[in-house]
Amino acid sequence: MKIGVLALQGDFAEHLVILKRLGVEAVEVRLPEHLKSLDGLIMPGGESTTIGKLATDFGLIEPLRAFGKSHAIWGTCAGAIFLSRDVSRNQPLLNLMDIKVARNAFGRQVDSFEAELDVPELKKATGTDGLFHAVFIRAPIIESVYGDAKILASVSDGRIVAAQQGHLLATSFHPELTNDTRFHEYFLSLAD
Numbered sequence: 001m002k003i004g005v006l007a008l009q010g011d012f013a014e015h016l017v018i019l020k021r022l023g024v025e026a027v028e029v030r031l032p033e034h035l036k037s038l039d040g041l042i043m044p045g046g047e048s049t050t051i052g053k054l055a056t057d058f059g060l061i062e063p064l065r066a067f068g069k070s071h072a073i074w075g076t077c078a079g080a081i082f083l084s085r086d087v088s089r090n091q092p093l094l095n096l097m098d099i100k101v102a103r104n105a106f107g108r109q110v111d112s113f114e115a116e117l118d119v120p121e122l123k124k125a126t127g128t129d130g131l132f133h134a135v136f137i138r139a140p141i142i143e144s145v146y147g148d149a150k151i152l153a154s155v156s157d158g159r160i161v162a163a164q165q166g167h168l169l170a171t172s173f174h175p176e177l178t179n180d181t182r183f184h185e186y187f188l189s190l191a192d
């Protein structure tokens, strides 16, 4: 299996480390031709406006949309924003996933936090039982899911922080910043 990580801006290096640890061939994606022969793509956290702007400059918007129609894509944090259809403001989006997202919805950088999440789908897929320790850094929330998208996890007040639509996955938090590889394993099962 070969997985690409969008490497325009943000914490793509951490995703590459985890994928390699899981024994997967992992490559950086910066240009449309880098998408060839990939089984899936991870779009990292960072700054979604910057990622969208650079993706536009590098001619990646349409190739990424086409890729996502038939391949697995996982967006973490800024990557989830970029994957969404609606962010209530004008910035480049892939418009692939039926989720409405609100940026910086938990507050500013100083309001970053960590939480234990119950993710039934993840437990089922990986045959494990533990909660998932999630790191939120100036994170978005998923305001609503519609169409074929479904909720995978919420924080204790009910705000949605993970969703899935077929082979598309969105998380508000950063599994690449912990040692728990279960979300990466789950994504690989979608890319398979």
Ligand code: GLN
Pocket: 044, 045, 046, 047, 048, 049, 076, 077, 078, 079, 081, 103, 104, 137, 138, 139, 140
């Ligand atoms: N606040 C960033 C944005 O709106 C996302 C932060 C992150 O990826 N950790 O794009």
